[in-house]
Amino acid sequence: MVEIKTPEQIASMRAAGLVVAEMHRRCAEAAVPGTTTAELDRIAAAVIAEHGAKPNFLGYGGFPGNICTSVNDVVVHGIPSEDTVLASGDIISIDAGAIIDGWHADAALTVFVGDGHAPEVHELSRVTEHSLWAGIAAMRVGGRLVDISRAVERDIRKQPPPPSGRWGIVEEYGGHGIGSAMHMEPHVLNYVERRRGKGPRLVPGMCLAIEPMVTLGDPATHVLSDDWTVKSDDGGWSAHWEHSVALTERGPLVLTAPDGGRARLAELGIEAAPDPLG
Template sequence: MIIIKTEEEIEKMKLAGKILVKVHKELRNFIKSGISTMDIDNFCEKIILENGAKPEQKGYMGYPFATCTSVNDEICHGFPSDKVILKDGDLVTVDMVVNLDGWLADSAWSYLVGDVSDDVKRLYDVTKKSLYDAIAIVKPGTRLGEIGEVIQKTVEKEGFSVVKDFVGHGIGSNMHEDPQVLHYKTKIKGPRLQKGMVFTIEPMINMGEYKMKMDSNGWTSRTLDGSISCQFEHTLAVTDDGVEIITEQD
């Protein structure tokens, strides 16, 4: 069942979103060659707590960290580690959920470490573009399935592939709610969007094929062919005539 949020509830989620965006913006200057992904996790958790919020992912179904830090061939849910040291040319995605007074915001941004190859930069740009191309059609009356169709068209035109094993999702006072948001085209058009729906769009795009494999930790997924993967994610609220990005970046 899709839970329609009131304007007051969305305002509370926007406050959580402001904290999340603050963390991501500060990461822009923090992430560099030589730091570990555990350094990233500690940095994010500290800012979240200092702002009176808490990292919702920590403890969720036993997940032990405040963030997911996925490097290069890791698609998502990468475990922060003191042993994973970023180096020039890496791509790292940092995904986190902020809980402020019981209301959540969820967003993953990818970061380029130092000088990256042209192919990695193009993957980064196309992944981000696919998210914003999809956001551009979000408004009352749009069919949910149209989102994935837009993403797949943007991505495949550039020779990349869309991961099919993970989806966007409704969010509010719970991290995962209905509806599921596919990032690729299917025959199922899904419900029409309406004001008050709040959900994430979070395409994960691979430089090679879309297939994945799971690490032994039961959380981290990575590309089957070892190619680089990239992700961007925003939490969105459907408005009277369009959409508001709760986790907007600039």
């Protein structure tokens, strides 16, 4: 069953989303050469506490951090550690979540550490983030879940390929419903799988976390012995971008974007839904 939220519940999710946005802002500022991923985790914990929120990652299935910190060829679910020290030229995906009044929000962004990044690494992040917004723009009342998957995949496929040959769309992991729990139905693929059909109809009150993950090269992955860290098989670097989005009668509201997604959606000719928190 897909959980449908009331406007009041969406407002609580928006409050949680703003906490996530602040976690991202503070962690991204701190993601400089010499910083450990454990330090980023402590910053995220402080933001959660400052806003009277609760962490939704910490303890989830035994996960030991407040955020996921995935560096370079780590695709998702990297565990914060004192031993992982960021260096100039790295990229890091910071996946963060928070709970307000029992309602969840979840988002990820890819941050460039220092300088010296190859052009294809910059393009990797741009392509991934661009496909996220293409997916959000496809979240329209009356559409189908597959419309989002198709939009993400098409947007990635149409981009000029990198020197490594192709953009790899990670298939083992994807987006999800979100609301009274962090992970709910439906599963949101970042590509079209014909046997799954069109999926549920998109209706007001549906909330989804849309999160493309793209690699430089082969998209195949494996999980390390810690049972969390997901790496690319061929060592290709990965970018990860995610937003939690509520669908309303007046269009999408990007719960985890500071402006509700207004600016980026306007570039795509779409008006974001009004922000319930003003």
